[in-house]
Amino acid sequence: MKNVLNKIKRVYDLSEEALSLLTSRLRLVNFPKGYILFEEGRTEKYAYFIERGIARAFCRKDDKEITFWFGSEGEMLFSYNSYISAKPGYETVELLEEAILYEVSLSDLQELFLNNLELANWGRKLAETELIKTEERFISYQFTPAIQRYEELLNSNPDLLQRVSLGQIASFLGVTQVTLSRIRADFR
Amino acid sequence: MKNVLNKIKRVYDLSEEALSLLTSRLRLVNFPKGYILFEEGRTEKYAYFIERGIARAFCRKDDKEITFWFGSEGEMLFSYNSYISAKPGYETVELLEEAILYEVSLSDLQELFLNNLELANWGRKLAETELIKTEERFISYQFTPAIQRYEELLNSNPDLLQRVSLGQIASFLGVTQVTLSRIRADFR
DNA sequence: ATCCTTTTTTAACATTTGTAAAAAGAAAAG
């Protein structure tokens, strides 16, 4: 549970009591490589902490898929619409490796948030840090050319190339796979 | 205070007590058109509710400005880095019209969050709704061509054209002003 | 090792978008 506990504490430091309130609701689960954890259009009932493995979130349009997020050890998985508004999600989440996750039901989380001040603030911090990450990525998207975003992505995530395909990275960067190939060729 | 109260309640419904705890920390302030409310690199001490007026947030790079957000009546203004981590902000916020705002100090907000369960959950919901909006915009950015994003922007914000310049809208859409002109020409 | 499947790169061409500069239009100032 090392990676998960690390994540929980990094979000917002909890007392022993609050921490065990939260962890008592976690359930260890395993899934095979390729498993579809969340499906677009479905209202999900659980969120997950990644103890081991890597996942991607994507949306479908026409016959294309756009990957807009990668997450690995020590990160959380949720379908934002389900988590935040109990509405059908707009994203599909696929596990790209055999994975060890900790599952928590969204109703348990809600109940904890509404009854425990520390955990409510933990939930606040969780959303806030995700918010900053998302907005920074959005801004860098408009400012930074794909070449540079590619380098930065690999710097902050050196093992990504070994774990996910270039097609998925290309769509994450917002270019076609052909363009990413050209970028990589220039890069050498 | 109509627009502001509306916003507060839309985020998360508060009891009378919690609501007055929050509103008692608000202070009415006025600023002229063109006023720079937040400045890139500065750690801001306040957040604002917009009662009347419209603002934009932008980042500078080289000699370009990229507008990545517009906000008007019933929305909040904060420098995310200051609000979330008490660190210097990466964005500049400019008021595009004479504005009536309600100011609240970030330290007051923090104190309320740490002491009141309802307000902590209000703060959580606030971050969560901002998070969903940001992520949806990020996704639509990758999926939707500029022409369509332009139409959607005007649909959801019919008076925007009267309130901000096309140059700012172009940079918000992630294209040059020349491209936006072409889009508008095709559109007719 | 060989075959089969999947992933990645390369090529040629079309389309889109950017750049720079000029022209047209609109708004503000005298």
Next chain:
DNA sequence: CTTTTCTTTTTACAAATGTTAAAAAAGGAT
């Protein structure tokens, strides 16, 4: 009303990216 300034559109050309298809490379399975 005229001049000045700022905003928006248009033009011509250059650069970047998308599309489609084929070739090359890499990974798995037998």
